[in-house]
Amino acid sequence: MLRTHRQQAFFAAVAGLVGLAGGFALAGWTPTYFVIAIDAMVVRATPGFVVNWAIETLGQESHYLHIALSVVLGYLLLSGIAFASIVGSQRVPLPTPVGAVVAAIAIGLVTAALAGTTRSTLAIALSVGAVVAIAELALGPDGRGADDTETDRRRAVGTLAGGIAFAGIALTLGRRTTDDALSVGARPAPERETVLEMVADANDADLDVDGLGPPVSPIESFFSVDINSTPPIVDEDEWTLSITGAVDADQEIEYEELRDRPVEHRHLALRCIGEDLNESLLDTAIWTGTPLTPLLDAAQPHGEYVELRAADGYRTTFSRSFLDDALLTYGMNGQLLPREHGFPVRVLMPGSWGKLNAKWVEEIRILEEPAEGYWEEQGWASEAPITAVAKLWAVNDLGDGHFELGGHAYAGTRGVERVEVSTDGGETWDEAELAEPLPGEDVTRQWRYEYEATETHEVVVRSVDGEGQLQEREESGSFPDGATGWVRQTVEVE
Numbered sequence: 001m002l003r004t005h006r007q008q009a010f011f012a013a014v015a016g017l018v019g020l021a022g023g024f025a026l027a028g029w030t031p032t033y034f035v036i037a038i039d040a041m042v043v044r045a046t047p048g049f050v051v052n053w054a055i056e057t058l059g060q061e062s063h064y065l066h067i068a069l070s071v072v073l074g075y076l077l078l079s080g081i082a083f084a085s086i087v088g089s090q091r092v093p094l095p096t097p098v099g100a101v102v103a104a105i106a107i108g109l110v111t112a113a114l115a116g117t118t119r120s121t122l123a124i125a126l127s128v129g130a131v132v133a134i135a136e137l138a139l140g141p142d143g144r145g146a147d148d149t150e151t152d153r154r155r156a157v158g159t160l161a162g163g164i165a166f167a168g169i170a171l172t173l174g175r176r177t178t179d180d181a182l183s184v185g186a187r188p189a190p191e192r193e194t195v196l197e198m199v200a201d202a203n204d205a206d207l208d209v210d211g212l213g214p215p216v217s218p219i220e221s222f223f224s225v226d227i228n229s230t231p232p233i234v235d236e237d238e239w240t241l242s243i244t245g246a247v248d249a250d251q252e253i254e255y256e257e258l259r260d261r262p263v264e265h266r267h268l269a270l271r272c273i274g275e276d277l278n279e280s281l282l283d284t285a286i287w288t289g290t291p292l293t294p295l296l297d298a299a300q301p302h303g304e305y306v307e308l309r310a311a312d313g314y315r316t317t318f319s320r321s322f323l324d325d326a327l328l329t330y331g332m333n334g335q336l337l338p339r340e341h342g343f344p345v346r347v348l349m350p351g352s353w354g355k356l357n358a359k360w361v362e363e364i365r366i367l368e369e370p371a372e373g374y375w376e377e378q379g380w381a382s383e384a385p386i387t388a389v390a391k392l393w394a395v396n397d398l399g400d401g402h403f404e405l406g407g408h409a410y411a412g413t414r415g416v417e418r419v420e421v422s423t424d425g426g427e428t429w430d431e432a433e434l435a436e437p438l439p440g441e442d443v444t445r446q447w448r449y450e451y452e453a454t455e456t457h458e459v460v461v462r463s464v465d466g467e468g469q470l471q472e473r474e475e476s477g478s479f480p481d482g483a484t485g486w487v488r489q490t491v492e493v494e
């Protein structure tokens with residue numbers, strides 16, 4: 001009996017693996033994969049304080065926690081159903097592959113309920129069903145398996161090897177499926193050549209510090225932060241943006257209409273309010289879109305507050321004045337907005353922390369009373385001014401006692417006027433070299449500093465913003481209104 005259960009569990013375990021893999025091959029890591037649906041449920045069920053704690057202590061890595069949990073839950077679901085079917089088919093004794101058919105139907109129904117009926121649903125059902133059928137054959141109607149352990153062992157090893165090989169192939173296919181699903185196609189962003197030239201011009205100002213990114217970040221290295229483990233896939237032909245709530249004339253705009261409106265390209269930085277002082281959730285890009293104001297005016301709003309709603313269920317809230325200079329954005333560095341940055345359309349608002357700049361935006365709701373969005377509900381400030389920071393992202397030993405420091409500095413729309421460097425722990429200060437300022441108000445600025453040192457020392461960097469204000473010295477964590485303090489680092493000299 002014990003041996004039988006062990007064998008049943010073994011086949012169920014392989015069935016779970018094969019099912020996960022088969023589904024991944026066809027759905028990829030996208031919302032049609034049932035594990036992503038489980039993940040969304042896990043995230044929704046996690047209390048706010050746990051989310052905050054995870055972000056504060058683990059940052060973006062905290063996503064791996066719920067992803068891992070969701071993969072385990074998805075696996076347990078599939079292997080659990082497989083196990084029940086194998087055991088059941090032998091208890092009842094039914095002719096072989098009835099258990100497999102039952103397993104396939106049950107799994108098809110459950111995964112379809114979670115993530116919709118797709119080819120991936122079918123693939124999962126068939127994959128698990130196949131392993132259950134193999135189990136039924138191997139264990140026989142009485143569930144005892146072959147009469148000699150050697151045959152049992154060979155079958156088990158064969159099944160496991162087949163399962164692993166299948167999973168390997170499925171993993172490769174699934175990666176490709178993911179890439180295909182996430183790519184937004186070859187349609188160029190408007191005035192692409194112009195924007196590419198603007199990017200090249202901007203990066204002429206690069207101070208060429210080893211290990212430091214250029215003034216305008218390439219899309220591949222532009223940070224990405226959101227509540228999802230994979231971006232929502234929004235079809236631009238079905239997408240609309242509505243302006244509703246406390247307005248006299250509701251508006252609804254389609255993608256093509258938006259693209260026909262006047263085009264603007266803007267240098268704009270984004271920075272995540274949750275980042276640590278010297279973290280790198282801060283980048284500047286050149287964004288293409290159309291100003292929101294004429295559309296908003298047409299709606300005749302009569303409330304002073306706003307809630308943006310997005311396709312991933314994200315909501316963010318703030319005062320309407322933030323929208324004054326907002327750009328409905330559909331291009332980034334000359335390409336269509338990549339999915340992870342909000343395809344088809346996101347909002348960008350100079351002078352606001354990243355979290356207000358909703359990606360995949362679908363609705364601008366004007367409110368008469370202030371409200372709280374996803375992060376505001378967890379206590380994060382909505383309208384806090386962007387804290388100034390000089391990042392220290394490169395420390396290079398140039399040899400012969402020469403050192404080079406470099407980073408990007410940022411102070412929201414106040415701009416960066418100066419970066420100061422101390423190489424003696426803050427006793428004395430010297431001015432760093434600054435890159436030519438990028439056009440636009442809300443941009444980062446590269447800095448560089450070269451000096452000589454003969455012994456281990458502490459470097460401290462700080463900025464002065466465009467209003468002459470020295471970067472806040474007092475250290476504070478990012479919650480609830482952005483990190484403050486001066487970045488310091490010990491540089492070892494042998």
Ligand SMILES: Nc1nc2c(c(=O)[nH]1)N[C@H]1C(S)=C(S)[C@@H](COP(=O)(O)O)O[C@H]1N2
Pocket residue numbers: 222223224225226227228270271272273310311312314340341342353354355356357358359360361
């Ligand atoms: N729809 C949606 N928009 C969102 C988010 C989100 O989770 N969902 N995250 C916000 C946060 S916290 C930040 S810092 C910025 C990051 O933008 P990026 O990923 O393009 O760098 O997007 C904002 N917009």
Ligand SMILES: [Mo]
Pocket residue numbers: 225271272273274354355
């Ligand atoms: Mo953020």
